[in-house]
Amino acid sequence: MRNGCDVVLESFDAEGVDTVFGYPGGAIINLYDTLYDADLNHVLTRHEQAAAHAADGYARATGEVGVCLSTSGPGATNLVTGIATAHMDSVPILAVTGQVPTGMIGNDAFQEADVTGITMPITKHNYLVQDADELPGVMREAFFLANTGRPGPVVVDLPKDVQTAETDVEYPSVDDVKRGIRGYSPTYGGHPRQVKRAAEAISGADRPVVYAGGGVIASGASRELRRLAEITGAPVTTTLMGLGAFDERDPLSLGMLGMHGTKAANYAVTESDLLIAVGARFDDRVTGKLDAFAPNATVIHIDVDPAEISKNVEAHVPIVGDAGDVLGELNSTLEEMAVRDGSEWREKVKRWKREYPLDYEESDDVIKPQSVVEAINQHSPEDTVIATEVGQCQMWAAQFFDYTKPRSLVSSGGLGTMGYGFPAAIGAQVGRPGATVWDVAGDGSLQMNIQELATVALNDIPVKVAILNNGYLGMVRQWQELFFGERYSSTDLDQVPDFARVAESYGVKGVTVERPSEVEDAVREALEHDGPVVLDFRVAREENVFPMVPAGAAINEILEG
Amino acid sequence: MSRHVIGVLVENQPGVLNRVSGLFSRRGFNIDSISVGVTERSDVSRMTLTLDGDEKVLEQLTKHLNKLPDVIKVTHLDAGCVERGLALVKVDVSSPESRSEVMQVADVFRGAVIDVSRDTVTVEVTGTEDKIQAMLDLLREHGIKEVARTGVAAMARGPKYTGTE
Numbered sequence A: 001m002r003n004g005c006d007v008v009l010e011s012f013d014a015e016g017v018d019t020v021f022g023y024p025g026g027a028i029i030n031l032y033d034t035l036y037d038a039d040l041n042h043v044l045t046r047h048e049q050a051a052a053h054a055a056d057g058y059a060r061a062t063g064e065v066g067v068c069l070s071t072s073g074p075g076a077t078n079l080v081t082g083i084a085t086a087h088m089d090s091v092p093i094l095a096v097t098g099q100v101p102t103g104m105i106g107n108d109a110f111q112e113a114d115v116t117g118i119t120m121p122i123t124k125h126n127y128l129v130q131d132a133d134e135l136p137g138v139m140r141e142a143f144f145l146a147n148t149g150r151p152g153p154v155v156v157d158l159p160k161d162v163q164t165a166e167t168d169v170e171y172p173s174v175d176d177v178k179r180g181i182r183g184y185s186p187t188y189g190g191h192p193r194q195v196k197r198a199a200e201a202i203s204g205a206d207r208p209v210v211y212a213g214g215g216v217i218a219s220g221a222s223r224e225l226r227r228l229a230e231i232t233g234a235p236v237t238t239t240l241m242g243l244g245a246f247d248e249r250d251p252l253s254l255g256m257l258g259m260h261g262t263k264a265a266n267y268a269v270t271e272s273d274l275l276i277a278v279g280a281r282f283d284d285r286v287t288g289k290l291d292a293f294a295p296n297a298t299v300i301h302i303d304v305d306p307a308e309i310s311k312n313v314e315a316h317v318p319i320v321g322d323a324g325d326v327l328g329e330l331n332s333t334l335e336e337m338a339v340r341d342g343s344e345w346r347e348k349v350k351r352w353k354r355e356y357p358l359d360y361e362e363s364d365d366v367i368k369p370q371s372v373v374e375a376i377n378q379h380s381p382e383d384t385v386i387a388t389e390v391g392q393c394q395m396w397a398a399q400f401f402d403y404t405k406p407r408s409l410v411s412s413g414g415l416g417t418m419g420y421g422f423p424a425a426i427g428a429q430v431g432r433p434g435a436t437v438w439d440v441a442g443d444g445s446l447q448m449n450i451q452e453l454a455t456v457a458l459n460d461i462p463v464k465v466a467i468l469n470n471g472y473l474g475m476v477r478q479w480q481e482l483f484f485g486e487r488y489s490s491t492d493l494d495q496v497p498d499f500a501r502v503a504e505s506y507g508v509k510g511v512t513v514e515r516p517s518e519v520e521d522a523v524r525e526a527l528e529h530d531g532p533v534v535l536d537f538r539v540a541r542e543e544n545v546f547p548m549v550p551a552g553a554a555i556n557e558i559l560e561g
Numbered sequence B: 001m002s003r004h005v006i007g008v009l010v011e012n013q014p015g016v017l018n019r020v021s022g023l024f025s026r027r028g029f030n031i032d033s034i035s036v037g038v039t040e041r042s043d044v045s046r047m048t049l050t051l052d053g054d055e056k057v058l059e060q061l062t063k064h065l066n067k068l069p070d071v072i073k074v075t076h077l078d079a080g081c082v083e084r085g086l087a088l089v090k091v092d093v094s095s096p097e098s099r100s101e102v103m104q105v106a107d108v109f110r111g112a113v114i115d116v117s118r119d120t121v122t123v124e125v126t127g128t129e130d131k132i133q134a135m136l137d138l139l140r141e142h143g144i145k146e147v148a149r150t151g152v153a154a155m156a157r158g159p160k161y162t163g164t165e
């Protein structure tokens, strides 16, 4: 016999979880009491939202399920933004939340919130555990669901009395769990007939483009993607979530597409006669105006989630399956076939790349935010993870760093959550202690979880924060400049606070960088510094992100600086 | 746009109806009726949905239902299914000739009078949604005081089995 808390820890052990992020409280105090003697690394964040984002960053950087804990009521509701963030980007996290005792549920007990109700639309699945005998199965199932098929967040809401109740039900095997969820059986291998149809479409295409999303990274399919590009000679563009799935230094890489994507990527997609979409979901930030997105292309859509196929763009050749499995099958089929030469198309694409590189006007007087990302790109080691906040900073981080490996970018794409980057960087760093981890931050976003300076200081988590401090909610200001007649309503943050001093007060090294000539040294010194650092780059205040496709326009209708 | 009848077998567990109906509101699916009840197996419930929609809506709905871990099986029952709903109708019969006319209408629709009072008659009728609607239209002339309707329960005709094993 052991109690519910023991079962939770047993599940962590069985699933190979060695680190969890969390914040205690009355309804989870029993689990924390059990944690006290456990051989488990618990990182105490300073806000539950940060615990959820840290679990998410851990998951994105490692591919393992990230785990976070909170108490009931406000603890659990503070996790909600983090859970929704993970849900939108299909990130496997498990949140274990305390709940009031089963006998008090529904009575508006102290710190009661309907956590399963609140999180139902933003989880892959969730549980309110009513009986300790169910808990071993629930924990096993929760981990299984989080990280199979299309990954996603799972919440286990654990009433206080279930935490302390005894059970002798054993931790089940995966097979037992699969039998228990008979309605859940993701398709991994592609349907052979569809794979063959896709191969035929590819072999007959003159202007193919591969459009790769986060699914390629989730599936670990970069090698297969690389091989597809080799066989077909098709240029590859990725979404924000897909950055790193394909080496951006490769001549076939078009970089990112969409609203702030490269011209080469957007032109190539628009002119393509075949679009191979892999693990991508035709988000509106990618497609712009739907009718004008790849208007002449036959669309092959490979996705593990059947509900994504033909959701926004009609797929001519739908293939439900895991990106790696399907690409592997597709490559084997293609290896037996002749594909068109395509050198004319490749030349055209190369010309676009040459003609329209990502660019900005340099300056000797004021630090350009793009130059900070370039310096990070230049001086950081091979094994580097870039986490980002949200806004202009995020787009510059996407544009001016060369992503060469999967799991090197950790960024909130679908939900666009300000305040995500710093705690996610903490999670990434904890999961990959050998890597260099940056948070490319905005001054607005960082202030949404700035309390995590305490977490990095006390746990000596050597995250490097580079604030592209423009004193504005820059991305909103950019829209106001371009589309609202420069009426800067509530976007001027006026360079407050002094971030270096804030960092120092938490015991973190803080540096203010004001001159362009100091940028590279500051980056190098931060990299050499053993612990966490905050670099406050005072950048050109009204710099804009270009190229830009206005929301709702066709992706070849591009604004320039 | 056409009418569809969909059978959904789900785990007989608390919260399942919530998950399914939450999905509809979140994804903007308009469902005309829904009914739920336990099946020949105590661990499995059957939901029957009816909705108006085109093929694309139907396809998305089916895919999203299938994504819920608690959903075991989704079956399109449109062609050749048997379906029945039930309605209880309380009709005003305070005017002298009403009572016998209402009884007659009930008779034609093979309804049953299940309750009477001085001024009202309550009729029970089962059938397809169309049949129930037709009876309601006729009774409306007499003054319907109250209606309670279920969604439909449906299954495939003939030996075809749409259950879980």
Ligand SMILES: Cc1ncc(C[n+]2csc(CCOP(=O)(O)OP(=O)(O)O)c2C)c(N)n1
Binding pocket: A389, A390, A391, A392, A393, A394, A416, A417, A418, A419, A441, A442, A443, A444, A445, A446, A468, A470, A472, A473, A474, A475, A476
């Ligand atoms: C939680 C949250 N609130 C509001 C927004 C809307 N929003 C998008 S970008 C942005 C500005 C971000 O400012 P900052 O972090 O300074 O980055 P910058 O754009 O200046 O680089 C805002 C307010 C958001 N994405 N997330």
Ligand SMILES: [Mg+2]
Binding pocket: A391, A442, A443, A444, A468, A469, A470, A471, A472, A473, A474
């Ligand atoms: Mg800013």
